[in-house]
Amino acid sequence: GHKLQYPPLASRRGYQGKVVLEIVVAPSGDVSSVKVCESSGYKILDDAALEQVRRYLRLRQPPGETRLHALDIVFQLKP
Numbered sequence: 001g002h003k004l005q006y007p008p009l010a011s012r013r014g015y016q017g018k019v020v021l022e023i024v025v026a027p028s029g030d031v032s033s034v035k036v037c038e039s040s041g042y043k044i045l046d047d048a049a050l051e052q053v054r055r056y057l058r059l060r061q062p063p064g065e066t067r068l069h070a071l072d073i074v075f076q077l078k079p
Contacts, residue, residue, distance in 0.1 A: 019049040023069045029062035049073040
């Protein structure tokens with residue numbers, strides 16, 4: 001899996017949480033849209049999750065049809 005970049009400010013402040021994203025994947029395998037389904041409670045974490053999914057997520061096999069996926073992204077600081 002892709003290692004998420006923890007926003008430095010969030011890590012300094014000790015923010016943790018889970019963001020649930022709803023991702024629409026085009027038939028080509030590219031992400032056509034991403035939105036927050038369930039917020040982590042911190043906008044900075046939600047935004048980081050959105051930005052990184054938009055930038056990095058690609059399906060290895062194009063689905064050939066539009067697909068909807070829910071993706072859980074957990075921001076957890078190492079103890």
